[in-house]
Amino acid sequence: MFAQTLSNILIPLENAYQHPQWLQKSLHVFGENKVILPQTSYFANIHIFARQNEPELNLEFGNVLEDDEVLECVMSKQDESKKTHISRLNNILYYKNESKEDQKEFGWEETAFVGGDMEDDLFPSMLCDVLSHSISALETRFRIYSRQEIYEKFHTQLQLHTTVVTSIWKWFAMYSLQKTINETSLLFTDKGMEWLYQSCWTQLFTLFDTSYHVQQKTSCNGDHVFDSSSRVLNFEQVRTPQEPFNVLVRALLTHPHLFSLINPQKSELETKVDEFNPRTNVILNDIYHVLLSCYLWKVLQFLLGDVLTDGGKHKNPLATSLTWTEWVRNRITNTNTNKDNIKCYVERLAFFVLPFLRKCYILLYSTGLIQLDLDLLWSCLSVNSTTLPAILQKDPSVFRPELVIAECDTLCHALFLPMLHDYVATTFFAHNAKDRTKERSLHVMQCWTQTFFDKFTDEQCEYIRSVNRIDSISPISLVTLPPSFATLHIKSRKEKCFAGQIPETSVICLFCGTFLCINCCQSNRKDAPTIHSKNCGQGKGIFLYTQSLLIRLVYEHTSVDFSCPYLDSHGQQDLKLKQKDRKSLNYSKLYELWKMVADGTIPNNVCKLKNG
DSSP states (O other): OOOOHHHHHHOOOOOOOOOOOOGGHHHHHHHHTTSSSSTTTHHHHHGGGOTTOOOOOOOOHHHHHOOHHHHHHHHHEEEEEEEHHHHHHHHHHHHGGSSSSHHHEEEEEEEEEEEHHHHHHHHHHHHHHHHHHHHHHHHGGGGGHHHHHHHHHHHHHHHHHHHHHHHHHHHHHHHHHHHTTTTTSSSSSSHHHHHIIEEEEIHHHHHHTTTTOOOOETTTSOOOOOOOOOOOOOGHHHSSSSHHHHHHHHHHHTTTSSSSSGGGGSSSSHHHOOOTHHHHHHHHHHHHHHHHHHHHHHHHHHHHHHTTTTSSOOOOOOHHHHHHHHHHEEEEEEETOOOOOOOHHHHHHHHHHHHHHHHHHHHHHTTTOOOOOOTTTTTTTOTTTTTTTHHHTGGGGGGGGHHHHHHHHHHHHHOOOOOHHHHHHHHHHHOSSSOGGGHHHHHHHHHHHHHHTTTTTTHHHHHHHTTTTTTEEEEEEEEOSSBHHHHHHHHHTTTTTSSSSOOOSSEEEEOOOOOOSSSOOOBBBBBBHHHHHHHSSSEEEEEESSSSSSSEEEEETEEEEESSSSSSSSOOTTOOOOGGGEEEOOHHHHHHHHHHHHTTTTHHHHHHHHHH
């Protein structure tokens, strides 16, 4: 048993080549030089990306077919490679590692027993989602790192992700080449690649093409929903993601010209193409329009979530765009009657959009379209000895709104995106933009906003309600613990377990705060913490004993003891609980637990301590 990471899944990694002219400039430079031309009608012309049965040969692909080394790789059988990667992917799906009895007990039978054909079809989409999740975890992880730790550790992580991005793109490009030469043994299925393209390019076309109207049908209860036939149990979210960053990752990885399969130094690519060539212009515009649409999509999810959960009367998802615009405007103007309403609302909006901008910055750095400046990322919060106690106590005052807005604005500038304030002010209040260089982009966002409102459905409404305000710039955290262990110990003596007894030995889940007993509440020879960790922590758990000063780490069916954050006046642990009223919470020890969760190293620590 070992902890699975991104590198475990994707080794061996293979590099594709970045276009050299992109590495010399950043996205905002191309935008300011008019190489990027935002257009409201852009998505009417992207149908070529969804035609997997007729892959187009481009300059890189034509040169590749003349390269014996690459051609041999293309012609090689892929069955063994595919089985290896699917096996590695299955290893990180914790519910697939359970016995049949446990899968039945935890209610995972339908999810765990997916046929081989379905696994093959979902494989390309899940590869993209592994990358999306890894970048999201990276962004979350460094929220509680000091500046020095960010400088020391972030570059290594970026190198891995850059190689992963090019590696997955290369596999998709190989698939297109295999189709071109009629190779029968393909790494991906046609249906799987069709699903992948539909989940990103076709979905963006559906949401933002101003000339396309969604065909809706009435469900049995009278609601209108998308006609999404062939639903795949719990894997429907893999087929049709509604998280904008996941869609952005899929779109970039499936763009045929994002990278090159051959070294530009060995080909004529470098001398034939520069940043003013129409072909390069097309590629940059493709990437930018996907980025702009996903950015708008993320902003709209927050705006509409705010309207839908405002506490007023029910909002009909099928209302007109003018009605939705009015609802959003009213919500903004009701934010604070004594201050600048737009400014106050944008401050709230920035707390939830900033993580998306950070992830886009990281992803686009891996494509060569961003010149990395680490001072821009995680700049709104300084983690040091002065701020750490407030952070660990979840004091919201550690975040200064003006610094959060400043980080948002600098990332928007680097990505050539309109600032949040300009979008809200121009779209809902007809004010002038502060940044006049992005007026064309703002006009496109305004048109797409009305298109999105016109096509808004019940399905999107329910998703927005379910994820409203889930992600923000706050660090991944554990439950708030009292300063004195005695408080926790006294409370545990009154808590009853699921069997209705006050247990002699109990723990508290530091993810959700649930009290659990160790002895009586067992099932199939599994204790309560192990069972609880399956649903609460996806197979991982971190529990604090309430009768002894120990932490219990759980990974799948294995657990180990770990040092507790409560120490005596000498900074030492007292496992025998002598003078328990004098055991106080140590912030350095608690910080270690927070970082363990943020880093995703609970499995590593369990394996290390179990074998050590």
